[in-house]
Amino acid sequence: MYARDSRCLPTFAAKTSAGLAGFITLRQHFPEAWEVHCIAVPEHERGKGVGTILLNYTESWLAEQGVRFLQVKTIAASSPDPNYAATRAFYLNRGYIPVEEFPLLWSPSNPVLLLIKAIDQCTADSR
C-alpha cells in the first residue's frame, strides 16, 4: 500500500551513492494540516540521521506553503511491540507531541498514537 501511495502522494527520497536510503510520503488533510503517511529507512541505514533529514526537509517544504501542523500516527505504547518504542522516541525527540491514543482505529492489536508538531514558519528557507 505504501509503495503504491508513494506514486501518487507527495514523496521525498533520500539517496546515497549506494542507492535509496529512505523515503517519506505525505498526505494533505486540509491546506494547513498535513500528515506523515509513511516514513521508512532501511534497517542498515537507521540511526545515521536519514530520518531526521527527511523530516527536516519535509517541515521546511511545508512551511514554505504556509502549512501549520504536521501529524503522524504510529503504534501506541499500550502495544508490546518494542520496535515502535524506538519509533515513538524518534518523533518525541524531534518535537512531535502526543495528542491522543486511539485503541481501535487500525485494529485492537495495533493501538494508534497520534502525535502533532506545529510547523515553524521560520524554517521555510532552511533547506
Ligand SMILES: CC(C)(COP(=O)(O)OP(=O)(O)OC[C@H]1O[C@@H](n2cnc3c(N)ncnc32)[C@H](O)[C@@H]1OP(=O)(O)O)[C@@H](O)C(=O)NCCC(=O)NCCS
Ligand atoms: C523511525 C525511522 C524512520 C527513523 O529513521 P532513522 O534514519 O533511523 O532516524 P535518525 O538516524 O535520523 O534518528 C535516530 C533516532 O531515531 C531513533 N530510532 C528509531 N528507530 C531506530 C532504529 N531502528 N535504529 C536506530 N535508531 C532508531 C533513535 O532512538 C534515534 O533517536 P535520537 O537521535 O533521538 O537519540 C527508522 O528507524 C525506520 O524506518 N523505522 C522503521 C519504520 C517505522 O517505524 N516508520 C515509522 C512508522 S510511523
